[in-house]
Amino acid sequence: MSNLLEINNIKKTFKDKVVLKDVTFNVPAGSIVGFIGDNGAGKSTTFKVILGLLSHNGGTVKLFGEENIEKNVKIKEKIGVVFDAMNLPAHLTIRQLNNVFNKMYDSWDQVNFDRLVTFFSLPVNKKVDTFSRGMSMKLSVAVALSHNAKLLLLDEATGGLDSSSREDLLNELKDFVSDGKGSILLSSHIMSDIESVATHIVVIKNGEILLNEEKWNIFENYAIIDADEKQLKLLDKDIVLAKRKQNSSYSVLVSDKQKLPNGIVFKRISMEDISILLARSE
Numbered sequence: 001m002s003n004l005l006e007i008n009n010i011k012k013t014f015k016d017k018v019v020l021k022d023v024t025f026n027v028p029a030g031s032i033v034g035f036i037g038d039n040g041a042g043k044s045t046t047f048k049v050i051l052g053l054l055s056h057n058g059g060t061v062k063l064f065g066e067e068n069i070e071k072n073v074k075i076k077e078k079i080g081v082v083f084d085a086m087n088l089p090a091h092l093t094i095r096q097l098n099n100v101f102n103k104m105y106d107s108w109d110q111v112n113f114d115r116l117v118t119f120f121s122l123p124v125n126k127k128v129d130t131f132s133r134g135m136s137m138k139l140s141v142a143v144a145l146s147h148n149a150k151l152l153l154l155d156e157a158t159g160g161l162d163s164s165s166r167e168d169l170l171n172e173l174k175d176f177v178s179d180g181k182g183s184i185l186l187s188s189h190i191m192s193d194i195e196s197v198a199t200h201i202v203v204i205k206n207g208e209i210l211l212n213e214e215k216w217n218i219f220e221n222y223a224i225i226d227a228d229e230k231q232l233k234l235l236d237k238d239i240v241l242a243k244r245k246q247n248s249s250y251s252v253l254v255s256d257k258q259k260l261p262n263g264i265v266f267k268r269i270s271m272e273d274i275s276i277l278l279a280r281s282e
Helices: 043-050 094-104 110-119 133-144 163-177 191-197 215-221 229-234 271-280
Strands: 003-014 017-028 032-036 058-063 079-082 151-155 183-187 200-205 208-214 223-227 240-246 249-254
Touching: 003 043, 003 183, 017 043, 017 058, 017 183, 017 200, 017 208, 032 163, 032 191, 032 271, 043 058, 043 151, 043 183, 079 133, 094 110, 094 133, 110 133, 133 151, 133 163, 151 163, 163 183, 163 191, 183 191, 191 271, 200 215, 200 271, 208 215, 208 240, 208 271, 223 229, 223 271, 229 249, 240 271, 249 271
Parallel strands: 032 183, 032 200, 079 151, 151 183
Antiparallel strands: 003 017, 003 058, 200 208, 223 249, 240 249
16 A cells, blocks of 8 residues: 655754654554544644645655645645635635636546535525534635545645534545545544544554554454553553543553453543543653
């Protein structure tokens, strides 16, 4: 499986503050990579570095095998982007925006855009600045999905949507990658969304990648246990990924539940469990 996005050892500093520390992960074709982390962990900075909106202090970013795509219009057209804040002209209507994008993109897919606008129940003759946040996010996703992009970069794209609208959008994302050609990097604070659609999980904390794994492996082999000091010493250090002290015991994330000593009971895990434990862990 080829990688549409490859990030290798990216470093980023703002003055004396290091905000990305050797960030490395790939987005393979046909995948949805769930990008998880608390506010300020480095997710949005990573997105901006990928797009060339921010410079970086080391490492490489390759999109479709190419570096430095800023002046490569054909490659940029293969990328669909949705940020948490909408970046479309607020004084225009959808009908007017459609005319703009029809001229802007050589590969504008009018049929799909019309389908998505109807599917998302968006008003074509109202100015965008009258839209709710949820409507704005739906419109941004409709645009991203309508110029034959191969890679979608979605930063909190499900924010502001009710549960049924999120389900509709997530189904569109699953359809997008179903042919194995497109891929998505998706950040979200809604762990159920990530758990529902992601094929890979990347967790970032304080600018460092703590977890980079295929989702199936996490749910097949990972576990969270409650252990006291004595039990903690019995664990194979190679499988301990994170631990968090709570009163007199520890919550511990392990990468291979088959290697746990006899008598130690593990719990079924969710993305919510993993996210909280990694964010609060030592």
